[in-house]
Amino acid sequence: MRASKFFISTIKEAPSDAEIASHKLMMRAGLIKRLAGGIYTLMPMGLRVVRKVENIVREEMNRAGAIELSMPVVQPAELWQESGRYKQYGPELLRFKDRHDRDFVMQPTSEEVITDIARNELRSYRQLPVNFYQIQTKFRDERRPRFGVMRGREFTMKDAYSFHADFDGLKAEYQNMFDAYTRIFTRLGLKFRAVAADTGSIGGTGSHEFHVLADSGEDALAFAPDSDYAANVELAEAMAPAKPRGAAGAAMQKVATPNKKTCEQVVEQLGLPLSQSVKAIALMHEPEEANAAKGVVATTGKRFFMLLLRGDHELNEIKAGKVAGLSPFRFATPAEIANYVGCEPGYIGPVGLDAPRVTIVADRSVAAMSDFVCGANEAGYHLTGVNWVRDLPEPAVVADIRNAVKGDPSPDGKGELDICRGIEVGHIFQLRTKYSEALKSTVIGVDGKPVLLEMGCYGIGVTRIVGAAIEQGHDERGIIFPAAIAPFTVGICPIGIKKSDAVKAAAETLYSELQAAGIDVLLDDRDERPGVMFADMELIGIPHRFTIGDRGLKEGKIEYQGRTDSAATQIAPAEALALLKSKLAL
RNA sequence: CGGAGCGUAGCGCAGUCUGGUAGCGCAUCGCGUUUGGGACGCGAGGGUCGUAGGUUCGAAUCCUAUCGCUCCGACCA
Numbered sequence A: 001m002r003a004s005k006f007f008i009s010t011i012k013e014a015p016s017d018a019e020i021a022s023h024k025l026m027m028r029a030g031l032i033k034r035l036a037g038g039i040y041t042l043m044p045m046g047l048r049v050v051r052k053v054e055n056i057v058r059e060e061m062n063r064a065g066a067i068e069l070s071m072p073v074v075q076p077a078e079l080w081q082e083s084g085r086y087k088q089y090g091p092e093l094l095r096f097k098d099r100h101d102r103d104f105v106m107q108p109t110s111e112e113v114i115t116d117i118a119r120n121e122l123r124s125y126r127q128l129p130v131n132f133y134q135i136q137t138k139f140r141d142e143r144r145p146r147f148g149v150m151r152g153r154e155f156t157m158k159d160a161y162s163f164h165a166d167f168d169g170l171k172a173e174y175q176n177m178f179d180a181y182t183r184i185f186t187r188l189g190l191k192f193r194a195v196a197a198d199t200g201s202i203g204g205t206g207s208h209e210f211h212v213l214a215d216s217g218e219d220a221l222a223f224a225p226d227s228d229y230a231a232n233v234e235l236a237e238a239m240a241p242a243k244p245r246g247a248a249g250a251a252m253q254k255v256a257t258p259n260k261k262t263c264e265q266v267v268e269q270l271g272l273p274l275s276q277s278v279k280a281i282a283l284m285h286e287p288e289e290a291n292a293a294k295g296v297v298a299t300t301g302k303r304f305f306m307l308l309l310r311g312d313h314e315l316n317e318i319k320a321g322k323v324a325g326l327s328p329f330r331f332a333t334p335a336e337i338a339n340y341v342g343c344e345p346g347y348i349g350p351v352g353l354d355a356p357r358v359t360i361v362a363d364r365s366v367a368a369m370s371d372f373v374c375g376a377n378e379a380g381y382h383l384t385g386v387n388w389v390r391d392l393p394e395p396a397v398v399a400d401i402r403n404a405v406k407g408d409p410s411p412d413g414k415g416e417l418d419i420c421r422g423i424e425v426g427h428i429f430q431l432r433t434k435y436s437e438a439l440k441s442t443v444i445g446v447d448g449k450p451v452l453l454e455m456g457c458y459g460i461g462v463t464r465i466v467g468a469a470i471e472q473g474h475d476e477r478g479i480i481f482p483a484a485i486a487p488f489t490v491g492i493c494p495i496g497i498k499k500s501d502a503v504k505a506a507a508e509t510l511y512s513e514l515q516a517a518g519i520d521v522l523l524d525d526r527d528e529r530p531g532v533m534f535a536d537m538e539l540i541g542i543p544h545r546f547t548i549g550d551r552g553l554k555e556g557k558i559e560y561q562g563r564t565d566s567a568a569t570q571i572a573p574a575e576a577l578a579l580l581k582s583k584l585a586l
Numbered sequence B: 001c002g003g004a005g006c007g008u009a010g011c012g013c014a015g016u017c018u019g020g021u022a023g024c025g026c027a028u029c030g031c032g033u034u035u036g037g038g039a040c041g042c043g044a045g046g047g048u049c050g051u052a053g054g055u056u057c058g059a060a061u062c063c064u065a066u067c068g069c070u071c072c073g074a075c076c077a
Helices: A021-028 A044-063 A077-083 A111-121 A167-187 A263-270 A288-292 A334-341 A434-438 A462-472 A501-516 A530-540 A573-585
Strands: A032-036 A039-042 A074-076 A095-097 A103-106 A130-139 A154-164 A192-196 A207-213 A219-223 A230-232 A253-256 A278-285 A303-310 A329-331 A358-363 A372-375 A381-386 A397-399 A418-432 A442-444 A450-452 A454-461 A490-494 A521-523 A544-548 A558-562 A569-571
Touching: A021 A032, A021 A462, A039 A044, A044 A130, A044 A154, A044 A167, A044 A462, A074 A077, A077 A103, A077 A111, A077 A434, A111 A154, A111 A434, A111 A454, A154 A167, A154 A462, A167 A192, A167 A207, A167 A418, A167 A454, A192 A219, A192 A418, A207 A219, A207 A462, A263 A372, A263 A381, A278 A334, A278 A372, A303 A334, A418 A434, A418 A462, A434 A454, A454 A462, A490 A501, A490 A530, A501 A521, A501 A544, A501 A573, A530 A544, A544 A573, A558 A573, A569 A573
Parallel strands: A192 A230, A303 A358, A358 A397, A490 A521, A490 A544
Antiparallel strands: A032 A039, A074 A103, A095 A103, A130 A154, A154 A454, A192 A207, A207 A418, A219 A230, A219 A418, A253 A381, A278 A303, A278 A329, A372 A381, A418 A454, A442 A450, A544 A558, A558 A569
C-alpha cells in the first residue's frame, strides 16, 4: 500500500475523554473515530487490524471444525420473549419497533436465533455434534461505555454455538474450543491466561474466561504461581487460614472509639493490625414481591443478615448471594440497622445480638479468629479481645464470602495465590439445555426418542482484542502491535522521495520486492519530512521499518529498525527481504 | 439510577465570576524557503459559543428548561 493512496489520520493530541493508553493511542493513531458514546467508526487503519484479528479467529475456528454463518443483527422480540430474556436482560438490550409497530431487538448475542435454527434444521443425533459461529456486530446498551473499544456499546464479537446429543459430547467440544482459543490468543501474540469463571445463574459445570494480562484490566484474577490454578477473583475460593483458631488470650473489653467508624481508624487508635479487626456488613434479604411493593411497608419475608469479614478483606457479593436464604439482598438502610442492632453503622458488631432476628454469617477467616476487635453495638464504642464461644455463640453460618487476596492458600493446595489484572477477551460456556428447553429444541436420539440439545457457547471480543493488545504493547511513542495484527508489517520511509531519483528508485524497488514476497508493506510516499514519517509509523505501531535516504545510499546502504529497537542497523538493499523474513520467523 | 463536572473552529483550550467587535495553539488551504526525528515565514479559510425559552438597549457570559459528554459510585456481565 502506498501512503498517498491510503488514509492516514494521526493527531498529536488525544481527545480529553480518552483515559487509558489504548483509547488515547487508537484515537491518536486514527484507528477509530467516535460517533456517539461507545460507538466508533473503524477507520481504514483500524479496520485492517480488526480484519487481521478476525482472520486468525476464523482460521482457527475453521480448523477446530466450526462452521461459519451469519445471523441477523436485528431480531424479532418474539424469540426473546420465548427464551425469557426479553424480560430478563434489562436496559442493556436495545429494543425498538418497526413501522408495523412490531417489537425488535438489536442482538447482544444470538443464542435465541441459533437455537431457532437448530430446532428447525437439526432432526437427528446423526447431524451432531455441530458448531456454528459468526463474526458479527453486537450491541449492548452499556450503562457506562468507556475506554474506547474496550467497553463500547457496538462492537464486533465472534460468537459460536455448539449442539450435542449428550453432555459428554458438549464436554468434548468445550475442550476443543478451549484448545482453539489457546491457539488463537497465542497466534495473536498476546500474553493471556485462561481462568475459571462464574457460571452465574445458569449453573452447569464449566466456564472459562480468557484474559489478556494488563494492569488496566477491569477484572482481578487469582492465580497460583506454583500450579495451573487460575480463577476470576469473583469465583476464586478464599480458603480458611491454614492455622486453626487460637485460644482466647485476652479478656473482652469495651473501649471508647469516638468518631472511629472504619476498621482502619479503630486499629490505628488501638495500635493493632487491620487483620485483627472484624467488620460487619448489614444486608437485608428482600424477596422480589417486597421489592415490587416499594412504598408499601412490606416486611413479609424480609430477613436481616450481618456478614462478618476480616478488616483487611473485601465482601464478594456474588459469593454472598450463594449463602442460603440471603439472595436476593440489598444493603440495609441505617433505619433498619438501628431497628435490628440498636446502633448506628460504624459501631455494629456480632456480640450480644438477638440471634433469631439477626443471622450472623462469618467468613471462614473470621470464624478462625481469636482476640478480635469489633463494634460494640453502641455508638462510639468497640470491643477488643473478643472470642467465639466465650463471648458470643458460634456464627450461624460460616461461608466463603470474601474476595481472595494475595497470599491466600491456593484452593488446589499448591502454594499461595497471587493477584493480577486482566481484560476479558474470550469466554467459553457450557450452556447445557437452558435455551433448548425454552425453545423446545430436540433431536431424535439413538433410541428413537427426542432428546433436548446440549449447548455450548463461545465468545471472543474481536474489537476488544485490539484495545487489549495496545494496553499490553505501547510506549511513549505509540502503539507496539504484535506482528500478527499490525495494520502493516513493515513501513518504508524514503527521505526526500520527490527530490532524489536514487531514493525513489531504491524505495520502489524494495516496495515491489516486499510486495512480491507477500508482505504487508506501507510505502510512505507522501513526501513528508522524516520526523513526520517516523512519528506516524511509530504511533501506528508498524513493527518493522526501512529508511532510505541519499546519505545511506552513497554508501550503498539502507536502514532497518524494529519498532522496539533502540537504534537502526545499516544493511545493503539486497539484504532487506532476507533480514525481514528472518525477523518475521521469530 | 445517585453525586460531581464539562459542552466555544476538526483536536486541545482561554474568554463566563464582573453582559458590550469571539480568541490562542495544533490541524487545514495558498505562496515561498526547507528536508535524517512531529520545520519556518507570509497570507487565508473555518465558530447561529450544545439546543430552546427568558431577562436586557445588548447574552458565549445572567436565569429556566432540555439534550449530549466525562468522572466517581451503585448496577450489570
